[in-house]
Amino acid sequence: MKDLRNANAIVTGASRGIGAHIARALASSGVNVAVAARSPRQLEAVRAELAALGVKAIAIRADITVPAERQDLAERAAAELGPVDILVNNAAAERFSRYTDLDATQIEAMVCLNLTAPLLLIQAVLPGMLDRGKGHIVNLSSASGTVATPFNAVYSATKFALVGVTHSLRAEHLGSPVGFSVVCPGFVSEDGMYARYQAQGLRRAPLLVGTTTPRKVASAVLRAIREDRAQIMVNSPPARPTAVLQAAAPQVMPRLLKQVGLTSMVARAAEMRRTSAVQ
Numbered sequence: 636m637k638d639l640r641n642a643n644a645i646v647t648g649a650s651r652g653i654g655a656h657i658a659r660a661l662a663s664s665g666v667n668v669a670v671a672a673r674s675p676r677q678l679e680a681v682r683a684e685l686a687a688l689g690v691k692a693i694a695i696r697a698d699i700t701v702p703a704e705r706q707d708l709a710e711r712a713a714a715e716l717g718p719v720d721i722l723v724n725n726a727a728a729e730r731f732s733r734y735t736d737l738d739a740t741q742i743e744a745m746v747c748l749n750l751t752a753p754l755l756l757i758q759a760v761l762p763g764m765l766d767r768g769k770g771h772i773v774n775l776s777s778a779s780g781t782v783a784t785p786f787n788a789v790y791s792a793t794k795f796a797l798v799g800v801t802h803s804l805r806a807e808h809l810g811s812p813v814g815f816s817v818v819c820p821g822f823v824s825e826d827g828m829y830a831r832y833q834a835q836g837l838r839r840a841p842l843l844v845g846t847t848t849p850r851k852v853a854s855a856v857l858r859a860i861r862e863d864r865a866q867i868m869v870n871s872p873p874a875r876p877t878a879v880l881q882a883a884a885p886q887v888m889p890r891l892l893k894q895v896g897l898t899s900m901v902a903r904a905a906e907m908r909r910t911s912a913v914q
């Protein structure tokens with residue numbers, strides 16, 4: 636989609652963190668935005684900011700793991716803004732932890748939020764996009780969707796899955812005017828889930844996996860839509876060869892991640908999470 640002006644978008648997880656930055660970037664390009672999340676007050680603050688940029692902006696309180704609320708989100712966005720042209724599947728949760736410390740409920744909840752909900756939101760909006768011959772879906776994955784990070788099995792699984800979902804849909808809809816992109820940020824400083832660990836004293840991510848900023852992630856989302864990019868890694872340069880190495884020689888990765896200090900960093904994050912220093 637080259638011209639974003641007056642397009643209508645849904646951004647999930649836009650009450651704070653990276654989602655709010657993505658919503659602002661879209662609104663700054665003239666896109667009308669429905670921001671969705673569970674926290675009404677934070678959502679309303681973001682909505683007001685977007686409306687001040689001169690676009691239509693609505694706040695829809697929705698827990699996207701609840702089928703009726705997910706359906707309501709898709710229906711209200713279309714009713715109040717108009718046909719949905721852009722879906723940004725951004726909402727997700729991460730829970731650094733020893734895998735054996737997670738219970739079944741926690742695993743299922745994370746898979747539902749990070750993977751099932753995006754899949755079903757795509758189903759809710761894609762038929763309309765295909766009928767109208769216009770639309771773009773952006774899935775927020777992660778560097779953990781290209782390099783399997785320890786103490787992060789469920790999150791990594793869902794983020795690898797979103798890469799697969801995106802490329803499968805691109806192949807299925809090759810030649811269609813509807814586009815699909817996946818954006819894979821490294822650790823994001825300043826705002827969002829990783830910044831909360833940093834604020835509690837977690838040391839900087841090692842060079843190999845790299846870091847980025849919410850603003851760079853938001854502009855990558857816009858670039859993905861405008862240029863119909865298949866996949867954008869938003870990260871410092873050493874992360875790219877690392878992703879290639881993961882695919883070509885997965886047997887070397889655990890030792891490499893340990894050597895560069897990534898394993899000890901995420902083990903510390905898991906400990907912070909276990910002792911409730913970070914939610």
Ligand SMILES: NC(=O)c1ccc[n+]([C@@H]2O[C@H](COP(=O)([O-])OP(=O)(O)OC[C@H]3O[C@@H](n4cnc5c(N)ncnc54)[C@H](OP(=O)(O)O)[C@@H]3O)[C@@H](O)[C@H]2O)c1
Nearest residue numbers: 648650652653672673674698699726727777823827828829
């Ligand atoms: N931060 C990083 O370092 C980083 C790195 C790579 C990729 N990413 C990806 O970037 C995206 C955004 O991450 P972030 O760091 O901005 O996360 P965040 O600060 O934790 O924000 C998560 C957002 O999702 C919403 N959310 C959570 N559960 C929800 C639910 N059940 N239904 C609806 N909304 C829900 C939250 O709002 P409510 O609590 O109000 O519902 C919030 O708006 C995620 O996909 C993440 O995997 C982040």
